[in-house]
Amino acid sequence: MKIKGLMVAGLCSVVLAGCTSNPYTGESQAGKSSIYGLGGAAAGAVIGAATSSKKDRTKGALIGATVGGATGAGYGYYVDQQEARLRQELQGSGVQVIRNGDHLQLVMPGNITFASNSSDISSGFYPTLNSLVKVFKEFDRNGIDIVGHTDSTGSMDLNMRLSRDRATSVASYLTGQGIAGPRISSSGAGPNQPIASNDSQSGRAQNRRVEINLRPL
Numbered sequence: 001m002k003i004k005g006l007m008v009a010g011l012c013s014v015v016l017a018g019c020t021s022n023p024y025t026g027e028s029q030a031g032k033s034s035i036y037g038l039g040g041a042a043a044g045a046v047i048g049a050a051t052s053s054k055k056d057r058t059k060g061a062l063i064g065a066t067v068g069g070a071t072g073a074g075y076g077y078y079v080d081q082q083e084a085r086l087r088q089e090l091q092g093s094g095v096q097v098i099r100n101g102d103h104l105q106l107v108m109p110g111n112i113t114f115a116s117n118s119s120d121i122s123s124g125f126y127p128t129l130n131s132l133v134k135v136f137k138e139f140d141r142n143g144i145d146i147v148g149h150t151d152s153t154g155s156m157d158l159n160m161r162l163s164r165d166r167a168t169s170v171a172s173y174l175t176g177q178g179i180a181g182p183r184i185s186s187s188g189a190g191p192n193q194p195i196a197s198n199d200s201q202s203g204r205a206q207n208r209r210v211e212i213n214l215r216p217l
Contacts, residue, residue: 163188
């Protein structure tokens with residue numbers, strides 16, 4: 001019971017520390033950063049207790065909860081800042097920024113990225129990619145997974161090749177602008193992951209896209 005009490009105290013301290021205003025977004029951190037802190041604190045408490053001697057188990061749990069909570073909340077706050085910068089840089093670009101926990105996803109419609117049936121980056125898309133480069137250099141604690149997608153028009157072989165080539169083109173541009181290669185992966189999903197019906201023109205347009213998924217390294 002004593003360990004549980006100290007764990008609760010540690011968790012509460014994380015929540016209180018997380019309930020601050022984000023200077024980038026103005027949002028309360030309790031909704032985002034503290035969630036990471038709670039998860040980190042719980043995991044840290046368990047590990048701290050398990051790796052300590054019997055008489056020091058209570059102390060180990062408290063230390064683990066504090067360190068784990070601070071680490072988790074820190075990354076949550078980092079993602080908050082990165083999300084705000086991406087939204088600022090990409091405003092009006094047509095790129096959608098989606099937040100899911102500690103992952104960020106950028107959805108780039110095909111009509112602004114590539115010409116039809118081509119893997120050559122459209123000239124008008126370079127300013128948007130340059131904005132991404134700026135943010136990726138500023139926030140370098142993410143892996144960058146680039147996935148190309150197509151609609152179902154045409155053969156499977158053609159769509160798979162086209163989606164891979166488009167993802168590779170984006171990856172090559174990022175590395176050419178100084179983003180570290182080991183951070184980046186690229187792949188093609190072809191028509192296999194639609195987000196809309198391929199039975200309509202508007203649905204097919206939504207499915208033709210490139211996604212960039214940002215994850216913790």
